[in-house]
Amino acid sequence: MFTQFFGSYLLNNHLVTSEQLAQALELQKKVHVKLGVLAINAGYMTAEQVDKLHKMQMHTDKRMGDLAVEMGYMTPDQVNELLTSQKTGYLLLGQALVESGCMTNGQFAIALDSYKRSAKITEAEFADEKAASVRSVISDFYGFSLAGTKGDLYADYVSLLLKNIIRFIGDDFTLLPSSTVQLHACKQAAIQVIKGSEQIFTAIEASNDAFTAFASRYAQERFTENDEYVKASVGEFLNLHNGLFAVNTSNSLAVELDLEPQDYESDKILNGFKNLFIVPIGFPFGTVNFLLSGELPE
Numbered sequence: 587m588f589t590q591f592f593g594s595y596l597l598n599n600h601l602v603t604s605e606q607l608a609q610a611l612e613l614q615k616k617v618h619v620k621l622g623v624l625a626i627n628a629g630y631m632t633a634e635q636v637d638k639l640h641k642m643q644m645h646t647d648k649r650m651g652d653l654a655v656e657m658g659y660m661t662p663d664q665v666n667e668l669l670t671s672q673k674t675g676y677l678l679l680g681q682a683l684v685e686s687g688c689m690t691n692g693q694f695a696i697a698l699d700s701y702k703r704s705a706k707i708t709e710a711e712f713a714d715e716k717a718a719s720v721r722s723v724i725s726d727f728y729g730f731s732l733a734g735t736k737g738d739l740y741a742d743y744v745s746l747l748l749k750n751i752i753r754f755i756g757d758d759f760t761l762l763p764s765s766t767v768q769l770h771a772c773k774q775a776a777i778q779v780i781k782g783s784e785q786i787f788t789a790i791e792a793s794n795d796a797f798t799a800f801a802s803r804y805a806q807e808r809f810t811e812n813d814e815y816v817k818a819s820v821g822e823f824l825n826l827h828n829g830l831f832a833v834n835t836s837n838s839l840a841v842e843l844d845l846e847p848q849d850y851e852s853d854k855i856l857n858g859f860k861n862l863f864i865v866p867i868g869f870p871f872g873t874v875n876f877l878l879s880g881e882l883p884e
Contacts, residue, residue: 587748633691721742725738733863755800774792780832781843784835785882787883794812804823
């Protein structure tokens with residue numbers, strides 16, 4: 587999830603274009619994080635030192651790690667630590683942006699440091715969906731403070747949603763700014779209401795093509811038209827996610843929630859909401875909107 591928030595930070599601060607970000611998200615599947623990017627992220631080397639070593643490698647047949655030790659930039663233990671460390675997603679994204687010429691090592695270093703300071707959260711914290719810091723970042727990004735007392739519930743819902751998207755759909759998506767509306771014109775939508783001590787309207791909505799592609803990824807089958815199998819697959823993802831959310835909420839807050847059967851709508855205006863949050867997520871195949879409201883339509 588850190589990768590997606592970092593990507594959105596780059597996009598919203600006009601450090602990359604949406605096209606460059608989409609290309610980098612695809613390229614990151616093929617790139618390997620180089621020692622220089624790892625060293626910058628760990629704070630062991632500056633971007634200027636990394637660039638200097640790259641130039642030195644053009645004139646000597648030595649590995650960057652050996653050169654870094656010779657120059658006194660890192661110790662052998664630090665080099666070994668980086669080479670055996672886990673290559674996390676946001677570093678793959680950074681490497682992809684550097685290799686494609688969208689950013690220099692220096693620009694990546696500045697952007698990464700700036701994001702870490704502004705978000706005040708680490709990737710390890712992002713891995714803990716119950717962390718208050720994660721809830722805060724999500725709430726700020728999507729404006730859930732507008733929801734009053736339900737804001738924390740929304741943040742928990744979306745935190746789990748993003749993890750489930752990464753797990754079941756893929757990690758090549760971009761987080762887009764949310765909006766709050768009273769009505770929404772949907773093309774294709776799978777809908778489910780969560781009831782109990784809390785009532786939450788939830789839906790997955792998209793164009794015909796994006797809806798079908800989302801279903802294809804979840805079902806791991808190639809659907810070519812929006813039929814009953816497509817609707818069932820999107821509805822199954824929504825039901826799975828909502829079920830996990832209900833269990834988590836019950837365990838952490840002692841709040842009992844039940845799921846109503848899924849419903850489906852086509853070419854319909856959803857209205858009667860006081861506040862309906864539209865949480866759009868951009869995939870290579872199109873934008874999928876996740877709808878969320880703690881007040882059922884009148």
